[in-house]
Amino acid sequence: MVRRLLPLVVVIAAGCASTPPPRAWPEDSPAAQMQVLNRVSWGANQSSYAEIARLGSARWLERQLAPQPGRMPPEVQARIDAMTISQRPVAELAGELERKRLALQGAAPEDRKAERQALQEELQGLARETQTRMLLRALHSPNQLEEHMTWFWMNHFSVFQYKGPLRALVADYEERAIRPHALGRFRDLLGATARHPAMLLYLDNARNSAGRLNENYAREVMELHTLGVDGGYTQRDVEALARVLTGWSLDLSGGELSRFYPRRHDASDKVLLGTTIRSRGAAELDQALDLLARHPATARYVSRKLAVLFVADEPPADLVERMARTFTASDGDLRQVLRTMFAAPEFRASLGTKFKDPLHYVLSSLRLVLDERPLAEPQPVMGALARMGEPLYARATPDGYPLTRSDWASPGQFATRFEVARGVAYRTPGRIWAEPLGALSAGTREALAGAAATPEWNLLLLSSPEFMHR
Amino acid sequence: MNRRHFLASLPLLYSGRLLAAPSAPARFLLVFLRGGYDAANVLVPVSSADYYALRPNIAIPKDAALALDGDWGLHPALAETLHALYGRGEAAFIPFAGTEDTSRSHFETQDSIELGQPAGNRSYASGFMNRLARELGAGRGISFGTQLPVAFRGEAPVTSVALNMAAKPAVDARQSELIARMYAGTALAAPVAEGFAARDALMREMGDEMIAANRNAIAPGAFEAQAQRIARLMRGEYRLGFVDVGGWDTHVGEGGAQGYLAQRLTELDRGLGAFAGAMGEAWRDTVVLVISEFGRTFRENGNRGTDHGHGTVYWALGGSVRGGRSAGEQTRVARASLFQDRDYPVLNEYRSVLGGLFGRLYGLDSGALARIFPGTTARDLALL
Numbered sequence: 001m002v003r004r005l006l007p008l009v010v011v012i013a014a015g016c017a018s019t020p021p022p023r024a025w026p027e028d029s030p031a032a033q034m035q036v037l038n039r040v041s042w043g044a045n046q047s048s049y050a051e052i053a054r055l056g057s058a059r060w061l062e063r064q065l066a067p068q069p070g071r072m073p074p075e076v077q078a079r080i081d082a083m084t085i086s087q088r089p090v091a092e093l094a095g096e097l098e099r100k101r102l103a104l105q106g107a108a109p110e111d112r113k114a115e116r117q118a119l120q121e122e123l124q125g126l127a128r129e130t131q132t133r134m135l136l137r138a139l140h141s142p143n144q145l146e147e148h149m150t151w152f153w154m155n156h157f158s159v160f161q162y163k164g165p166l167r168a169l170v171a172d173y174e175e176r177a178i179r180p181h182a183l184g185r186f187r188d189l190l191g192a193t194a195r196h197p198a199m200l201l202y203l204d205n206a207r208n209s210a211g212r213l214n215e216n217y218a219r220e221v222m223e224l225h226t227l228g229v230d231g232g233y234t235q236r237d238v239e240a241l242a243r244v245l246t247g248w249s250l251d252l253s254g255g256e257l258s259r260f261y262p263r264r265h266d267a268s269d270k271v272l273l274g275t276t277i278r279s280r281g282a283a284e285l286d287q288a289l290d291l292l293a294r295h296p297a298t299a300r301y302v303s304r305k306l307a308v309l310f311v312a313d314e315p316p317a318d319l320v321e322r323m324a325r326t327f328t329a330s331d332g333d334l335r336q337v338l339r340t341m342f343a344a345p346e347f348r349a350s351l352g353t354k355f356k357d358p359l360h361y362v363l364s365s366l367r368l369v370l371d372e373r374p375l376a377e378p379q380p381v382m383g384a385l386a387r388m389g390e391p392l393y394a395r396a397t398p399d400g401y402p403l404t405r406s407d408w409a410s411p412g413q414f415a416t417r418f419e420v421a422r423g424v425a426y427r428t429p430g431r432i433w434a435e436p437l438g439a440l441s442a443g444t445r446e447a448l449a450g451a452a453a454t455p456e457w458n459l460l461l462l463s464s465p466e467f468m469h470r
Numbered sequence: 471m472n473r474r475h476f477l478a479s480l481p482l483l484y485s486g487r488l489l490a491a492p493s494a495p496a497r498f499l500l501v502f503l504r505g506g507y508d509a510a511n512v513l514v515p516v517s518s519a520d521y522y523a524l525r526p527n528i529a530i531p532k533d534a535a536l537a538l539d540g541d542w543g544l545h546p547a548l549a550e551t552l553h554a555l556y557g558r559g560e561a562a563f564i565p566f567a568g569t570e571d572t573s574r575s576h577f578e579t580q581d582s583i584e585l586g587q588p589a590g591n592r593s594y595a596s597g598f599m600n601r602l603a604r605e606l607g608a609g610r611g612i613s614f615g616t617q618l619p620v621a622f623r624g625e626a627p628v629t630s631v632a633l634n635m636a637a638k639p640a641v642d643a644r645q646s647e648l649i650a651r652m653y654a655g656t657a658l659a660a661p662v663a664e665g666f667a668a669r670d671a672l673m674r675e676m677g678d679e680m681i682a683a684n685r686n687a688i689a690p691g692a693f694e695a696q697a698q699r700i701a702r703l704m705r706g707e708y709r710l711g712f713v714d715v716g717g718w719d720t721h722v723g724e725g726g727a728q729g730y731l732a733q734r735l736t737e738l739d740r741g742l743g744a745f746a747g748a749m750g751e752a753w754r755d756t757v758v759l760v761i762s763e764f765g766r767t768f769r770e771n772g773n774r775g776t777d778h779g780h781g782t783v784y785w786a787l788g789g790s791v792r793g794g795r796s797a798g799e800q801t802r803v804a805r806a807s808l809f810q811d812r813d814y815p816v817l818n819e820y821r822s823v824l825g826g827l828f829g830r831l832y833g834l835d836s837g838a839l840a841r842i843f844p845g846t847t848a849r850d851l852a853l854l
Contacts, residue, residue: 204721204773212772216721219574219778229578235810238574387632389616396716397504399577406594409658410618411665412630418641418649447652456645463649465656 028057034436035351038470039310040064040342041144043364044436045371048144061342065183065335067143076140076374083129090172091257094197097122097168098252127167130174131392132378138363139375149182149334150174151359152309154393157193157225158400159202161393165252166198170393173198186302186332187293190225194289197250197257203398206249208242209264218242220398222292231297233273240270244277244288299327303337310341311350313404319346352438354470355405358388361417364470365462368436369428384420388413409468418463425458432458437466495606496755496831497704499711499745500599500621503738503762505718506576508731508776509783509814510768513563513796515803516543524769524805527726528776534727541803542796546727547735551743555787559794562853564784566801566817568764574778576719579763584621586821588845598824600624601842603710605834612668612708614700618661619712628710629664631672631703633696639669668708675702693741701748704756715741718762722773742787754789757831757854759824765814768805781814786827786853797851798823819846826850 033052037044040061052060072080080086084093100119104112138147154174161167177192177199193199194217200206203217218241222233247265250257260282270277270284273291277284292298303323307315323340330336341347356364362384366375375381385391389408390401402408425432431454434440440448444464451457461467511528514535515521522529535543536553542563544553555561570589571582582589586598597619603611603626611628613619622628641649646666653662676699693715704711717734724731742760746753761784766776786793798818801807809815825839825848839848 204775207722207773209772214721214771214773214775215777223575223577229573229575235574387616387634397576397719406623407617409661410613410616410630411628411661411663411668412613412616412618412632413665414658414662415639415665415669416616416632418646419639422640422645441652443652443654443656447648450648459641459645460648460652464652465658468658 031438032348032351033057033060034438036061038364038436039351039354040148041367042138042148042360043367043470045367046433047372048142048367049435051142061145064143064145065338067146067183071142072137073140073372073374076136079374080133080136083133085126085129085133085171090169091254093126094165094168094252094257095254097165101165123165123167126171127161127393128379128382130161130167130171131382133171134174134392135363135375135378135381139367139370140372145338146179146182150179152306153178153182153189155395155400156305157189157199158395158398159198159393160396160398162396164201166201169196169198169201169257172196181334183335183338184333186298186327186334187289190221190289190293191286193225194221194285195248195258197252200248200250200258205245208246208248209261210243210246210266213239213242213246213266215239215242218245224399226292226301227295227297228301231295231301237272240272240277241288243268243270244272244284247282248285293332294328296324296328299324299332302332303327306337307341308403310338311344311347312353313355313406316346319344352469355409356468356470357401357403357408358385358390358413358417359392359401360470361468362388362420365421365424365467369424369432380423384423388416388420418459421462422459425462426455428455428458430454432461434461437461437464440464440466495608495709496757497709497711497749497752498602498831499700499704499713499756499758501742501758501760502580502619502621502712502714503718503760504576504580504714504716505720505762506579506764506766506778507718507734507762507782508720508724509565509762509765509781510776510803511724511726511731512545512548512735513538513565513783514543514545515541517541518803520805521768521803526770527774528724528770530727539796545732545735547732548739551739551746552785552787555746556794560787560789560791562786562791562793563796564786564798564818564823564851564853565796566781566799566814567761567784567820567823568781568814568816568818569820570816572780574764574780576763576778581620583761583763583820584619586621586824586843594620594623596624597621598821598842599710599712600626600628602828603628605838605842606710606832608709610708611710612703612712614696614703614711614713619714622712627660627664629661629668629708631665631668633699638673668703671703671706671708672699675699675706693737694744697741697745698748701745705749705752720766720775721771721777722775724775746787757786757788757791757827759827760785760787761820767812768808768814769812779813780809781816784818784820784823788854790854792852792854797853818849818851821846822849823851827853830854 034044034049036057037048037052041048104116141147159166161170173196177196181188181192203220204214205217208214215238219238223229227233243266247261249259249261251259262281265281267279269279272288275291277287304315304320307320323337326340327337362381395401444466447460448457451460511530514530516532516535517540530545534546536546536549538544538556552561569579569582571579573579584597585592599611599621600623611622613622613630614633615630616632618630650663650666653659700711700713715738720731749756762782764779765782766779771777801817821843825843828834829839829848829850831854
């Protein structure tokens, strides 16, 4: 393979608007391309490998950073388009469900059981659609980084679908608050999530009003979404931000779901992180979110979290620092931050060493065995994720799922994971393509040689130490 | 002779050894209520006028609380198990317990507790339950769930098992052997082997029930059914257990004598009862410690709920617990005694309290206790 060997230039001056030209990678071998694919996508398969082999890693990454719409296989797109969550506006859907709920509220528990059950089933149906859409996109979209980042931000700004009517809202939250900004600006993600009814409900800001403060969202937005727990805020800042947030609530009666209620707003001046926020109603929120999004602690916290997903459980401090500088210089342009990371030698040196959390494990095994065959039965996949401890949209706590080896490489996880592997292996006709696992260890080769038949060979491949890592 | 008094009259040094045969240490189950449960509505300060003044909508009325002593009552949802155990002298409360961590962050404080290390110098490589397992050298540690909690991280081999496993495993013995061999010599060899071992132990203990339950998997959160399975495993070879129970972060509409918190407590109470019952004779040498990362604000908030606070209440349960009382340093519950005019203070720092408990339970000397909880001195609250 002949390639121009260009020096690896680390993008630090990311504040400039121009996009650096794609650089070819030194030693961009097929094995390295497979590793890039395993790390950046939801898992390598034959069709995605064909693409990266054709483009080379650098151009493939650039294409992933600038996803073109409409690349979804038509059959899969048609399934998504036919869903209720695609067909009906969320305000209409949520409003209708709320009216049904209110109508049942007065009835005695033993009455109108059928209606109650129907309401629950409707919510469950919406939740199934939302999860199915996620699985279809993750498994079949050629824009793998966009799907990966959509999940990452859903997990960063995590909501729990079983709280209140959230099952009717999560699809819209993902579609309008998260996905359009997944490779965009951090500040846009922060603003969109702060105002979305799913977040307003999940972290109780819908109930936060002057004289009756609820500090749940105010605390978590600083601890989990922006500054990080060591980001330098105090209990006073939590209370100040809670007062800024008073009055931001919902209206499930139709129209726009989120609303600012001026009469519920705390009209005093607030001091947040040393900056005075003068009383001016709804406009205070953007001022506060600007402060949080541009705080140096946020640049570090978000950069580090991205590096934990894409580089290492304990990412090199120097790399995180460079990413944070890009974050600050570009005013939180996530594409630039990711570019800095992908161009870093630390990124390339780390390939193949991240332990897969259950979602990465399940999706990578399905992408491998399905490739271009659309997922037919999403339900068992949802079940497997739940058994492994990482069900979609169902992290009960607002921190989102962790992504390090020590969080997941536990005995109970392995026993369950091998059961899931067996389920996939025994439904796969023929031997699974082993190339994405790279060079196999002697132990794995020996075990495979001892396999009694093809399904067992597949089970061992998916259970191997090589396939546990990305 | 009353067993409690008999035990209490023995010198401290021997109490641990008496509870169990030398080769089989006493059983210890840590129940972690994730989310910061509202301790003030569980161990109710019935004699505090401020409690009733500051919780106009959610306080447990004095006549609804189950009587404990002049100062404390118990949430009525805990009648079946906890109140009965207290009456039998097998449950003690440790009010004003907690950590020095004042971040009021769930995750930060949970990690501090599970690591059990001095503030300012933390390593995520080692949790206190693992260090306890290492000191004991026998009686294996098990976490109930697919994840290993931070408390169990470390050098001693510990395991975890998913309690919602419904059917017989489909990966057979030969395949398990082949899989384990692929991991031989890798960093993951131990968890893979431990995982198979715990799975097989669960199969042995559950036997036919497991197969019969094929259509009857335990729903997540069904703590009572889980507790039965926990007891089956802890009656056997696993003597250090850890289980999470979630759903305590009651910012909105937590209810009072009835309502959301009451429902969670009822479920917990039933689970603890099921566990104690299923332990049978082994309940005598078992201690269950129920903890949470922090208490909640002493005042109710604007939404008939409570926000993140500081001091909380731990519960110690077991056949040999010197119960029927509140242990540790106490103060009057009143506005004036609140931490930052907001929360219960912490008067009983958890590392010293747990150190004292482990000293009693296992007869560990101060050197061993200092290895489990470095930089602190064990405080003996005579819980056993």
